[in-house]
Amino acid sequence: MxxxxxxxxxxxxxxxxxxxxxxxxxxxxxxxxxxxxxxxxxxxxxxxxxxxxxxxxxxxxxxxxxxxxxxxxxxxxxxxxxxxxxxxxxxxxxxxxxxxxxxxxxxxxxxxxxxxxxxxxxxxxxxxxxxxxxxxxxxxxxxxxxxxxxxxxxxxxxxxxxxxIPKSEKQFKIPLESVQEGVSKLADVESALSGIEKYDIVFVPVPAFFQELKQKDKLLVIDWRMKTRKIFQTLFAKGYVAVALEREQAGPVHFYKLVKKELMGVEKHAN
CATH class of the missing domain: 3.40.630.30 (Gcn5-related N-acetyltransferase (GNAT))
Structure with a gap:
């Protein structure tokens, strides 16, 4: 205990x-x-x-x-x-x-x-x-x-x-370039972010096992760092907020869920 x-x-x-x-x-x-x-x-x-x-x-x-x-x-x-x-x-x-x-x-x-x-x-x-x-x-x-x-x-x-957290059909998932032997890589960031503000909800992939990936391929991990840096900075600047991490049952990535802050509601806890 x-x-x-x-x-x-x-x-x-x-x-x-x-x-x-x-x-x-x-x-x-x-x-x-x-x-x-x-x-x-x-x-x-x-x-x-x-x-x-x-x-x-x-x-x-x-x-x-x-x-x-x-x-x-x-x-x-x-x-x-x-x-x-x-x-x-x-x-x-x-x-x-x-x-x-x-x-x-x-x-x-x-x-x-x-x-x-x-x-x-x-x-x-x-x-x-x-x-x-x-x-x-x-x-x-x-x-x-x-x-x-x-x-x-x-x-x-x-x-x-x-x-x-609001519900909306206007969703977009940042794409992966490839998935091979359980290892994934993000696609081109600029094209993925083009016109992103028209979506209410955006899903951003991240490695499911980051530390294990570091041991396998340091250059790939650096690629993940730099591309996700650009993605998150862009989304935050456009008024999105990270509210959840949705885990895939199988596969090399999980997904952050980001929503437009203006659409979120707030409920105060009773004292």
């Missing part, structure tokens, strides 16, 4: 550092920074199984355009305990704690080519995204990011409301 609790002591935050090293293989955040954050509106949540720390969520206050929000910086689960729903449990507990602290929105970044993260963030939690950041963290040499620009989606998770 997973127990999730707030972490605040130096000893607890040192445990977090050890988990960071295991999950990301790089230097952890200094304790003097994390303890300052959790004492000033931030949150450090730990997931425990039989008193072993197996997952962590770390966030701190953010401020922009006159609004305060919670900036969620880390979410990690020990490799031996992944794919068990612990990440989602941490996010749901983070949401409840954030609401008690008075926050209405959380934000964090993730690699848009990581479809597993996209499915959790958009389809499961209900986050939305209309911001694309090129090479957000510069060059990183850890196992997940080495050799690629660290492009990121900046996700918004409005924890006090629910977005109503």
């Amino acid at each position: 997973v127990e999730i609790r707030t972490l605040q002591t130096i000893q607890e935050l040192q445990l977090v550092q050890e988990l960071e090293k295991t999950v990301w293989g790089m230097e952890p955040i200094p304790v003097h920074q994390t303890i300052t954050a959790v004492k000033n509106g931030g949150l450090m949540l730990g997931a425990f199984i039989e008193d072993k720390l197996v997952g962590v969520s770390y966030s701190f206050p953010g401020y922009a355009n006159g609004n305060t929000y919670l900036c969620s910086h880390l979410l990690g689960v020990h490799p031996d305990y992944q794919h068990k729903g612990i990440g989602r449990q941490l996010k749901e507990e983070q949401k409840e704690a954030a609401l008690k602290l008075g926050y209405t929105m959380m934000t964090w970044t993730y690699d848009p080519l990581e479809s597993k993260n996209a499915y959790l963030n958009l389809s499961k939690l209900g986050g939305i995204c209309s911001t694309y950041v090129e090479n957000c963290y510069g060059n990183m040499d850890d196992s997940l990011n080495a050799g690629l620009p660290t492009d990121r989606f900046k996700l918004e998770w409005w924890i006090d409301r629910h977005f109503v």
Whole structure:
């Protein structure tokens, strides 16, 4: 059974550092920074199984355009305990704690080519995204990011409301150039985006298994990065919002679902 609790002591935050090293293989955040954050509106949540720390969520206050929000910086689960729903449990507990602290929105970044993260963030939690950041963290040499620009989606998770996604027959799916032996490649971006604004809903393919593809063909992964960068930046500039990641049962790609923001409805949660 997973127990999730707030972490605040130096000893607890040192445990977090050890988990960071295991999950990301790089230097952890200094304790003097994390303890300052959790004492000033931030949150450090730990997931425990039989008193072993197996997952962590770390966030701190953010401020922009006159609004305060919670900036969620880390979410990690020990490799031996992944794919068990612990990440989602941490996010749901983070949401409840954030609401008690008075926050209405959380934000964090993730690699848009990581479809597993996209499915959790958009389809499961209900986050939305209309911001694309090129090479957000510069060059990183850890196992997940080495050799690629660290492009990121900046996700918004409005924890006090629910977005109503419109239905429309005016849909378009960005085409693939080819699919061979389970490996896919995007078609020409310029032609795919020509006249795109006439559609209410656009589906954008991304690799189903991004990290595995990196091991097979680094040049192909770079092609995916650059083409999807152009696609998402164009769609966001034209007023589209990423609202879901729809997974294919079989095949090498999944599809982001983007809709025109002007067509979306909002339902506020009851207090």
